[in-house]
Amino acid sequence: MSLGKILLVDDEPAFCELASLWLTSSGYDVMTAGQASKALSILESFDADLVLLDLSLPPEFDPQVTLANIRKFGARPVIIITGHAERELALEAISQGAWDFIAKPIDPDLLAVVVKRAVSKHLLEKELMAVKQHILPKKDASDFIGCSLNTQQVRALIERIAPTDVRVLVTGPSGTGKEVISRTIHALSRRSDEAFVSVHCGAIPADLLESELFGYTKGAFTGAEKDKQGLLALADRGTLFLDEIGEMPLPMQVKLLRVLQEGTYFPVGGRDEKSIDVRVVSATNADLSRKISAGEFREDLYYRIKGINIETKPLNERLEDVSILVPSFLQQLSNTHKQTYSLSKEALNWFRQQHWPGNVRELKNALDSVVSIARNGEVTLSDIALLYPDRQTKKVELISEESQAIKADNVNEMIGVNLDQTLDEQVKNLEIQLIDMALLLHQGNRSQAARQLGLSRQGLIKKIERYGI
Numbered sequence: 001m002s003l004g005k006i007l008l009v010d011d012e013p014a015f016c017e018l019a020s021l022w023l024t025s026s027g028y029d030v031m032t033a034g035q036a037s038k039a040l041s042i043l044e045s046f047d048a049d050l051v052l053l054d055l056s057l058p059p060e061f062d063p064q065v066t067l068a069n070i071r072k073f074g075a076r077p078v079i080i081i082t083g084h085a086e087r088e089l090a091l092e093a094i095s096q097g098a099w100d101f102i103a104k105p106i107d108p109d110l111l112a113v114v115v116k117r118a119v120s121k122h123l124l125e126k127e128l129m130a131v132k133q134h135i136l137p138k139k140d141a142s143d144f145i146g147c148s149l150n151t152q153q154v155r156a157l158i159e160r161i162a163p164t165d166v167r168v169l170v171t172g173p174s175g176t177g178k179e180v181i182s183r184t185i186h187a188l189s190r191r192s193d194e195a196f197v198s199v200h201c202g203a204i205p206a207d208l209l210e211s212e213l214f215g216y217t218k219g220a221f222t223g224a225e226k227d228k229q230g231l232l233a234l235a236d237r238g239t240l241f242l243d244e245i246g247e248m249p250l251p252m253q254v255k256l257l258r259v260l261q262e263g264t265y266f267p268v269g270g271r272d273e274k275s276i277d278v279r280v281v282s283a284t285n286a287d288l289s290r291k292i293s294a295g296e297f298r299e300d301l302y303y304r305i306k307g308i309n310i311e312t313k314p315l316n317e318r319l320e321d322v323s324i325l326v327p328s329f330l331q332q333l334s335n336t337h338k339q340t341y342s343l344s345k346e347a348l349n350w351f352r353q354q355h356w357p358g359n360v361r362e363l364k365n366a367l368d369s370v371v372s373i374a375r376n377g378e379v380t381l382s383d384i385a386l387l388y389p390d391r392q393t394k395k396v397e398l399i400s401e402e403s404q405a406i407k408a409d410n411v412n413e414m415i416g417v418n419l420d421q422t423l424d425e426q427v428k429n430l431e432i433q434l435i436d437m438a439l440l441l442h443q444g445n446r447s448q449a450a451r452q453l454g455l456s457r458q459g460l461i462k463k464i465e466r467y468g469i
């Protein structure tokens with residue numbers, strides 16, 4: 001196993017060859033470069049844990065130029081190797097961010113110690129970062145992606161209620177992100193270190209649901225050869241996600257109601273009452289009021305699970321979100337496949353102009369498909385036409401009530417994402433665009449636009465002045 005990756009930057013081929021042989025035989029992966037610019041391009045594909053850098057490099061052969069570029073090597077340690085052994089230069093190199101300084105001719109024993117220390121430090125830092133990213137709780141609801149007012153409101157609600165223990169019912173059409181919302185609530189809650197247990201109430205056969213949820217004791221039924229914990233026990237201290245709760249059979253609804261009222265249950269066949277501490281988040285695309293009227297869903301259970309209701313809208317009522325969803329999913333695909341994907345402007349417009357009856361799930365699947373056939377990672381309209389020959393690029397109307405006056409094209413032109421900009425710049429641009437949109441919708445009436453944006457009239461005027469709208 002390699003001890004780490006080292007990039008050696010020196011313009012003397014003989015030294016490069018010798019040092020590289022020596023480091024390789026000591027267990028490191030080594031690449032070499034004769035110039036700083038070449039070294040930087042190697043780093044794009046070779047994630048070195050250490051850079052060994054000569055200070056006097058072509059074309060300038062000026063140590064000051066090399067010193068000024070040290071930060072371009074990123075967070076990895078840089079050890080300066082040079083014939084210029086002056087103390088001044090050494091100190092300057094360290095002040096510019098170098099890890100250490102070794103003078104030629106190099107003592108191999110000293111190099112071995114210094115290299116080992118620097119590589120270990122960097123590998124430990126990388127490990128620590130990975131652990132931190134894994135364990136640090138997320139602080140916002142940005143996993144629920146979108147820029148429409150509705151999506152922003154949902155995100156704000158998630159962030160407000162996640163830290164409480166209130167029960168949540170997420171309703172809305174299939175593929176609109178109900179599970180994303182539920183997982184985000186868990187991730188932002190004080191229970192985030194505990195389990196998020198998902199139960200698909202419609203997918204588990206009715207006669208198995210009780211034992212799946214409550215577990216069973218040995219001998220409870222034929223085949224129950226030993227005690228088995230149920231999903232409720234697994235979710236203890238965490239979050240229980242009851243997906244498609246509208247499909248839960250009535251007899252099971254009665255039993256669930258008892259758990260929610262008492263916080264206790266009996267495993268199937270068991271006499272020992274178990275206590276449970278779970279936060280319940282439920283989701284459904286069914287109309288529960290209609291189901292209650294039809295006698296298919298218990299009203300008392302409805303009020304037990306409802307707590308706070310978050311409602312998701314169909315994607316075609318918030319088509320602005322497509323402009324943010326597509327680049328975000330594209331970025332996720334690039335990360336997963338370790339390849340850069342991009343989308344031509346026309347292709348992005350095509351995505352903005354579809355109706356997406358299957359909502360975000362359909363949009364995401366369509367993007368997955370076209371990316372898989374795109375040449376050189378760039379998705380074009382012709383790739384889309386190959387997979388969706390019947391879906392022409394056409395103008396669509398936004399159908400949300402308050403947006404009826406605006407053509408989708410207008411909105412899409414107004415809401416743009418640019419991943420090259422800083423977050424602050426993008427937030428500012430988004431604010432300007434949303435204010436523009438609200439003013440347009442209300443024919444310039446600032447009071448109505450402010451109400452729509454959830455601002456006071458004075459607050460809106462301040463923003464208009466600040467942004468020079």
Ligand SMILES: Nc1ncnc2c1ncn2[C@@H]1O[C@H](COP(=O)(O)OP(=O)(O)OP(=O)(O)O)[C@@H](O)[C@H]1O
Pocket residue numbers: 143144145146172173174175176177178179180181283284285360361364
């Ligand atoms: N706003 C969103 N941000 C990020 N991803 C989303 C969003 N909405 C939906 N998705 C993605 O779309 C797919 C479907 O989402 P999800 O399963 O949460 O929908 P759902 O409403 O629970 O669907 P169903 O009712 O069919 O279970 C997932 O891949 C999810 O990651």
